[in-house]
Amino acid sequence: MKTVINALDLSKNYGDVKAVDHVNLHVDEGALFGLLGPNGSGKTTMIKMLTGQTRPTGGSASVLGIDVTQDPVGVRARVGIIPEQETPPSFLTAMEYLEFVAAVRKIPDIQAKADHWFDFLDFADKKNVLCKDLSRGTRQKLMFTQAFIHEPSLALIDEPLINFDPIIQDLVKDYLADYVKHGKTIFISTHILEVAEEICSEFAILHKGNLLHTGPVAELTGRGEHLPSFFLSLVRKDRHV
Numbered sequence: 119m120k121t122v123i124n125a126l127d128l129s130k131n132y133g134d135v136k137a138v139d140h141v142n143l144h145v146d147e148g149a150l151f152g153l154l155g156p157n158g159s160g161k162t163t164m165i166k167m168l169t170g171q172t173r174p175t176g177g178s179a180s181v182l183g184i185d186v187t188q189d190p191v192g193v194r195a196r197v198g199i200i201p202e203q204e205t206p207p208s209f210l211t212a213m214e215y216l217e218f219v220a221a222v223r224k225i226p227d228i229q230a231k232a233d234h235w236f237d238f239l240d241f242a243d244k245k246n247v248l249c250k251d252l253s254r255g256t257r258q259k260l261m262f263t264q265a266f267i268h269e270p271s272l273a274l275i276d277e278p279l280i281n282f283d284p285i286i287q288d289l290v291k292d293y294l295a296d297y298v299k300h301g302k303t304i305f306i307s308t309h310i311l312e313v314a315e316e317i318c319s320e321f322a323i324l325h326k327g328n329l330l331h332t333g334p335v336a337e338l339t340g341r342g343e344h345l346p347s348f349f350l351s352l353v354r355k356d357r358h359v
């Protein structure tokens with residue numbers, strides 16, 4: 119099995135804060151990998167390092183075989199990314215933003231592809247509306263679209279379901295689960311443990327920048343445990359160490 123993400127002793131310090139502390143993490147092709155952890159545990163920092171948005175202060179990581187420190191632009195060109203709390207540019211319409219992304223990523227047939235996504239996520243009536251006038255959920259639909267419209271072999275998403283209504287959440291969950299069946303890989307961070315248990319094949323738990331656990335979800339559920347209770351007991355125990 120091909121490794122698509124390989125982090126070795128990966129670390130990021132912000133001054134005295136060890137946001138990510140010597141993390142070793144491997145993600146195989148075809149995984150739907152969930153990174154879980156309490157607030158401030160380092161999930162967003164991990165995603166930022168893996169997508170070349172912030173430089174590690176120690177260790178190394180390769181994504182799709184590309185070193186994230188040596189070629190961050192190359193990594194970003196190859197993957198789909200939805201950063202945490204990111205919104206599209208206020209001064210472009212939804213369609214203009216997708217045209218902009220298509221120009222940067224050299225995506226052909228953008229009109230037809232965009233129309234497919236406008237229909238799929240049910241926001242065709244908003245395609246000519248300025249992004250500043252879109253609701254938060256619709257902006258997230260647009261961010262989701264820009265990450266997947268070129269069908270990247272790897273997508274990294276910070277909180278994929280945030281701001282979506284229950285109907286779109288359901289649609290997106292199914293989409294993600296289906297996406298990895300075709301040999302592609304998804305790396306998500308989430309606080310919604312029930313969803314992680316439902317759709318992820320593998321998961322890791324970060325706490326205070328340290329990796330407390332990594333392994334297949336099926337290993338846990340196979341012995342009758344559930345991810346939410348496993349997460350809570352592990353993190354609570356670690357808080358008292």
Ligand SMILES: Nc1ncnc2c1ncn2[C@@H]1O[C@H](COP(=O)(O)OP(=O)(O)OP(=O)(O)O)[C@@H](O)[C@H]1O
Nearest residue numbers: 132135136137155156157158159160161162163164
């Ligand atoms: N740019 C920054 N400058 C200084 N400290 C930062 C910066 N970004 C993150 N941190 C710190 O690094 C630690 C990890 O933050 P990070 O955002 O990665 O956590 P997280 O797990 O994504 O949290 P949440 O679940 O709350 O979004 C926190 O202590 C945070 O305050």
